Amino acid sequence: MIRNAQPLVWRPRGVSDTLDSSSAFEGAMTFLTNLIPDPSTSGLFQCRPAAIKLIDATMMGGGFSSGFSSGFQTAGTSSTAGTISVFHIFSNLVYGMIGNTATGFDTPFCFNLSTNTFITVSGVTSSNVPQSQPTSGPWTPPIMDLIGTKLVVTHPGFSATSSMFGWFDLTTPTAPVWNAGNLTGAITFSIPPTFVAQFNGRAYYIVNVVVQPAVVFSDIFNPLNVTNATQVVTFGDTIPLTALGQLRLFNQLGGIIQALIIFKGVSNTYQLTGDSALNNLTLNAMNFATGTRSPLSVCSTPKGLAFLAPDGLRIIDFQANISDPIGVDGKGIVVPFINVAVPSRAVAACNVDVIRVTVQNPLVTQQQQEWWYHISRGIWTGPHTFPAALIQPFQASFLLTGVGIPAKIWQSDTVQSLSGAFVENGLQMTWIYQTTLLPDLDIMSNYSVKQTTFDLAFAATTPPIAINFQDQQGVVIDSIQIVPTGSSAIWGQFNWGSSVWGSSLLALAPRRLPWRNALSFSRGFFEANGQSASAIKLGTLRLMLQKLKFLTDVQAAA
Numbered sequence: 399m400i401r402n403a404q405p406l407v408w409r410p411r412g413v414s415d416t417l418d419s420s421s422a423f424e425g426a427m428t429f430l431t432n433l434i435p436d437p438s439t440s441g442l443f444q445c446r447p448a449a450i451k452l453i454d455a456t457m458m459g460g461g462f463s464s465g466f467s468s469g470f471q472t473a474g475t476s477s478t479a480g481t482i483s484v485f486h487i488f489s490n491l492v493y494g495m496i497g498n499t500a501t502g503f504d505t506p507f508c509f510n511l512s513t514n515t516f517i518t519v520s521g522v523t524s525s526n527v528p529q530s531q532p533t534s535g536p537w538t539p540p541i542m543d544l545i546g547t548k549l550v551v552t553h554p555g556f557s558a559t560s561s562m563f564g565w566f567d568l569t570t571p572t573a574p575v576w577n578a579g580n581l582t583g584a585i586t587f588s589i590p591p592t593f594v595a596q597f598n599g600r601a602y603y604i605v606n607v608v609v610q611p612a613v614v615f616s617d618i619f620n621p622l623n624v625t626n627a628t629q630v631v632t633f634g635d636t637i638p639l640t641a642l643g644q645l646r647l648f649n650q651l652g653g654i655i656q657a658l659i660i661f662k663g664v665s666n667t668y669q670l671t672g673d674s675a676l677n678n679l680t681l682n683a684m685n686f687a688t689g690t691r692s693p694l695s696v697c698s699t700p701k702g703l704a705f706l707a708p709d710g711l712r713i714i715d716f717q718a719n720i721s722d723p724i725g726v727d728g729k730g731i732v733v734p735f736i737n738v739a740v741p742s743r744a745v746a747a748c749n750v751d752v753i754r755v756t757v758q759n760p761l762v763t764q765q766q767q768e769w770w771y772h773i774s775r776g777i778w779t780g781p782h783t784f785p786a787a788l789i790q791p792f793q794a795s796f797l798l799t800g801v802g803i804p805a806k807i808w809q810s811d812t813v814q815s816l817s818g819a820f821v822e823n824g825l826q827m828t829w830i831y832q833t834t835l836l837p838d839l840d841i842m843s844n845y846s847v848k849q850t851t852f853d854l855a856f857a858a859t860t861p862p863i864a865i866n867f868q869d870q871q872g873v874v875i876d877s878i879q880i881v882p883t884g885s886s887a888i889w890g891q892f893n894w895g896s897s898v899w900g901s902s903l904l905a906l907a908p909r910r911l912p913w914r915n916a917l918s919f920s921r922g923f924f925e926a927n928g929q930s931a932s933a934i935k936l937g938t939l940r941l942m943l944q945k946l947k948f949l950t951d952v953q954a955a956a
Contacts (some may be wrong), residue, residue: 410779416728431830447818484540528555576724679699691741827930853937855906
């Protein structure tokens with residue numbers, strides 16, 4: 399029995415950017431890197447599965463060959479495949495634009511996920527494709543959306559051509575035809591539009607002309623023509639528009655009303671409902687003075703329309719109310735979003751129960767960070783180590799391009815499967831479990847810890863797990879390793895029926911941590927890390943804190 403001791407039970411719940419867990423939620427963690435909630439148990443985490451490469455344009459064997467277009471069959475070697483600037487998923491087909499480093503222009507491509515083959519995109523010439531954009535720094539991201547049989551592409555690189563936007567003709571989806579040009583009819587573009595979204599069967603384009611930024615909408619199911627000069631919405635000032643998002647609104651009389659949300663920078667947000675053909679097209683400023691500088695962060699979720707505001711991730715719900723920043727005041731993650739280095743490069747997407755957000759955080763060494771918000775649990779995990787340059791929901795998973803990884807699209811699952819792997823882009827994945835500064839128990843004295851247990855599950859083949867305890871300055875007070883015991887059965891080394899085939903799993907249980915010395919500290923945090931594997935599960939930390947007889951003294955930690 400340890401005198402003047404009391405237990406501290408730390409059951410991990412989610413990540414927080416708080417500096418002091420005394421004012422955050424119980425179980426706040428600084429890092430749950432490459433860890434995701436175990437679907438069966440609250441307060442238990444397992445390893446995130448690796449992203450798996452699905453599309454690799456460098457493996458075409460001859461660069462931009464028949465999988466792209468006849469105009470690029472002789473564009474050089476596979477090394478000419480550059481950065482994928484935009485992509486769109488339609489059923490089992492992925493359409494997109496990829497840079498050609500030999501020409502400096504983006505070219506359209508189509509990939510069949512069912513057959514794992516590229517499909518020829520016809521109609522491409524050297525004069526109807528947009529100029530490739532820089533791969534870092536502020537930009538206007540290309541956007542794609544499907545209206546009728548036309549998959550429209552807005553791209554700032556069209557400013558270097560005579561065309562204003564491009565489109566895939568998907569009359570036959572497996573035989574796409576590429577085109578580029580301008581609107582026809584009563585309105586034509588004088589500059590390339592910066593965003594396109596489908597709403598009520600029309601293409602809505604953002605056109606940021608200097609005198610009066612506007613949204614121009616096409617005819618129904620014909621994104622290439624505007625019949626009437628009145629098919630335009632203006633906003634009364636010169637503040638540029640940044641993004642469009644679709645939102646379903648509950649009708650007080652019952653049913654659902656479709657709405658288009660228009661973001662005007664960070665100054666305001668508008669709600670567009672109805673249609674000009676029904677004489678009920680209505681534009682209303684919403685009752686919150688915020689918006690987004692991150693067009694690729696706007697995404698639909700089960701809770702509403704999410705977007706990255708200057709003060710964090712927010713959601714406009716189905717009653718058109720806006721949430722507070724999700725995670726403010728130590729309840730989750732906001733600091734990386736507030737300090738995002740290049741807002742226009744931030745991306746987000748939602749599928750099933752997870753919102754994934756990638757930003758460049760200048761406050762840390764590894765600046766590219768991806769954070770996951772688990773909607774039903776209301777918690778964050780991360781930062782995860784495969785940040786996305788582009789990301790889209792796909793089935794119950796995600797397709798993404800990795801930051802700094804050209805010419806490839808990956809599938810990244812949010813739950814483990816029996817076939818899940820833990821080698822990502824050729825590298826063995828690792829995980830980090832780190833608490834925030836443990837709470838001040840308001841006893842005005844230093845602590846000593848001699849007894850600690852940690853709930854763990856792993857396999858006999860799991861490499862040693864490194865564990866340490868650090869003070870508030872990050873100075874390691876003590877470090878140890880947990881080395882699994884036992885061994886896996888080896889084929890040919892046992893009698894059939896007398897042993898369990900495969901790895902020996904060590905069930906979830908409290909593991910005693912054999913510190914070499916008593917941990918003495920005023921404030922401190924616990925960290926564990928190791929190689930990712932399916933058998934690993936991480937749970938509750940329990941420490942027996944002994945009250946020492948001298949007042950709190952940060953110099954007395956040892």
